Amino acid sequence: MMMFGYLQPQKEELKVKEWVLYKSVYCGLCQYLGQYYGILSRLTLSYDCTVLAMLYMSLHSEQYCIKKKHCVVNPLKKCLFCQCRNDSFRFAGAVSVIMTYYKLTDTIEDSGFLKKTGASILKLLFRRNYRKAVKAYPEINDKVAVMMEEQRQAEQNNSDIDRAAEPTAHLVSDLCTVISPGDEQKRILGVFGYFVGRWIYIMDAADDLEKDMKHQNFNPFQKIHSGEIAATMEYCNQVLNMTASHLAMAYDLIELTEFKEILDNIVYNGLPCRQKRILFDKYQKKRKEV
Amino acid sequence: MYRILGVSPYASDEEIKRAYRNLAKKYHPDRYADSPLAQEASEKMKEINNAYDAIMQDRKNNANASCQPPPYEPYREKSTSYHSYQKEGSYQDPYKDPFKDRSDDPFFHQDVKSEYVQVRLLIGAGKIKEAEMLLNTIPSVARDADWYYFMGLIALRKGRLEEYRNYIATAYAMNPTNEVYKNVYESVNHQRKFNRVSGYGWGGKDNFFMDFLCDACNICCDSIPYDNPYQHFDN
Numbered sequence A: 001m002m003m004f005g006y007l008q009p010q011k012e013e014l015k016v017k018e019w020v021l022y023k024s025v026y027c028g029l030c031q032y033l034g035q036y037y038g039i040l041s042r043l044t045l046s047y048d049c050t051v052l053a054m055l056y057m058s059l060h061s062e063q064y065c066i067k068k069k070h071c072v073v074n075p076l077k078k079c080l081f082c083q084c085r086n087d088s089f090r091f092a093g094a095v096s097v098i099m100t101y102y103k104l105t106d107t108i109e110d111s112g113f114l115k116k117t118g119a120s121i122l123k124l125l126f127r128r129n130y131r132k133a134v135k136a137y138p139e140i141n142d143k144v145a146v147m148m149e150e151q152r153q154a155e156q157n158n159s160d161i162d163r164a165a166e167p168t169a170h171l172v173s174d175l176c177t178v179i180s181p182g183d184e185q186k187r188i189l190g191v192f193g194y195f196v197g198r199w200i201y202i203m204d205a206a207d208d209l210e211k212d213m214k215h216q217n218f219n220p221f222q223k224i225h226s227g228e229i230a231a232t233m234e235y236c237n238q239v240l241n242m243t244a245s246h247l248a249m250a251y252d253l254i255e256l257t258e259f260k261e262i263l264d265n266i267v268y269n270g271l272p273c274r275q276k277r278i279l280f281d282k283y284q285k286k287r288k289e290v
Numbered sequence B: 001m002y003r004i005l006g007v008s009p010y011a012s013d014e015e016i017k018r019a020y021r022n023l024a025k026k027y028h029p030d031r032y033a034d035s036p037l038a039q040e041a042s043e044k045m046k047e048i049n050n051a052y053d054a055i056m057q058d059r060k061n062n063a064n065a066s067c068q069p070p071p072y073e074p075y076r077e078k079s080t081s082y083h084s085y086q087k088e089g090s091y092q093d094p095y096k097d098p099f100k101d102r103s104d105d106p107f108f109h110q111d112v113k114s115e116y117v118q119v120r121l122l123i124g125a126g127k128i129k130e131a132e133m134l135l136n137t138i139p140s141v142a143r144d145a146d147w148y149y150f151m152g153l154i155a156l157r158k159g160r161l162e163e164y165r166n167y168i169a170t171a172y173a174m175n176p177t178n179e180v181y182k183n184v185y186e187s188v189n190h191q192r193k194f195n196r197v198s199g200y201g202w203g204g205k206d207n208f209f210m211d212f213l214c215d216a217c218n219i220c221c222d223s224i225p226y227d228n229p230y231q232h233f234d235n
Helices: A016-037 A039-044 A047-059 A088-110 A113-136 A136-158 A161-176 A185-209 A211-216 A229-253 A260-289 B013-027 B038-065 B073-078 B080-087 B114-124 B128-136 B145-158 B161-174 B179-193 B205-212
Strands: A064-071 A077-083
Touching: A016 A039, A016 A047, A016 A064, A016 A077, A016 A088, A016 A113, A016 A260, A039 A064, A039 A113, A047 A088, A047 A185, A047 A260, A077 A088, A088 A113, A113 A136, A136 A161, A161 A185, A161 B161, A161 B205, A185 A211, A185 A229, A185 A260, A211 A229, A229 A260, A229 B038, A229 B161, A229 B179, B013 B038, B114 B128, B114 B145, B128 B145, B145 B161, B145 B179, B161 B179
Parallel strands: none
Antiparallel strands: A064 A077
16 A cells, blocks of 8 residues: 655755745645544545645645644644645545545455454544545546555565556556646656655565564565565665656656745655665664664 | 746856756756656757757857957857757657667667567657567567567566666676667666665765766766766865
8 A cells, every 4th residue: 555654855954944834734734634524534644645735736836825723633732734725635635535545444454353443443434534535536536446456466466576566656657647737747747656656665565574574464575585684675775766766857857836845855855865764774773672 | 048947047157057067967868868758858958958058149149249258168169069969869859760860879780680670669659568569579589688678678668667677687698798788787776776875964965966867977978078077066
């Protein structure tokens, strides 16, 4: 599955105003989810969908406004909320809700009893939100359903990395094509989305490697280096680097307006930063603890 | 014009030059060599070249009017090499007539099979399935380095980067003397290596670009008119 929050900027490289703007989009999406779908859907909020909303606004050079209000999660705090009249939050919100619903379905299928029950209850509570999102964007739902099916098949066939990453890559590619402002950008955005999806999938697979090995779940990196963690991580990093370099090639050709600095930061600094943190820092920390 | 280069109209010539260089590196045809977006990149490059030419022409005229020596002259001469991409037509449509347009491409100095020419045209036209079908008709005994190279290109079009790498590695192993395979193989390996140490405290965007771009400049050094490709990072 996708949408895990791997797409984040590297905070240290952002200007303060960019960081504030980024946070306001995050809070704005949270607020939108709360207002449109109800309080429960705020739980689906993710960094990836924030990026999607920003990309949407940037591509369409939308007008947005920023308001100061109390935060719902922490009422003592006042936050800035980005609001946009057009479909960017609507789209990102629908993606967020639909993805979470399918993720819950996935969890129910392959988890232990306790987790299963929890996910089932959540899914039941979530059903109304999901229907609302599907009504707004039926095509997203179809695409995610196709992707889930393809993913299942890929896992059954014990596919290699390229093929295992393809369902997610195609889904993100489709999502990016949908929000394209014109035909000119469509192809570029399709390629961009493909590599973003591929990067996210591989990142997630690398992140889950140890867990999957323990539970004997499918993981495309399991066969390589016969599960030796350090060597596999090195290999994952190479695969991710190559994906990121193709991702950046496509990204450089996209015409962006607002939020360009933040999106630049995510592509050029955020991705490698996350790679480093998840592939290397995490394991180093573990080794120290042992 | 100024917006395309991302500079203010009041920028100095030096600033404009720097902006142009950075952009030219970013959209350099070598960076997008086999990419599915090569066409789009070359259009962007053309746009940047035109904007730069127009600005420089504009400034030259103004400078001449006030009898000032045009300060950018040395660079203009050097920069012709970028423009050669455009004027010789070698990157305008590399798939149109491979023998003519890519005569500099060492690949076409060998006697290539007619199938491969056909495959190259099909890939250029975006007909990936047809190209793959054509390649699969070649019996496995007759599959040489070229075959693996083209299979690699098809994998790249599909976004299957690992497959692409394996095919390229095979092609290079089968025929290590071929310049094209060597360059592509090295560029792939460079892409995989780039950001090991990136993260907090390590350089900024520029450093990152340096690594991202141009395959350690082993290809570009011949074509880019920099005396020293790293020079603008010194300041």
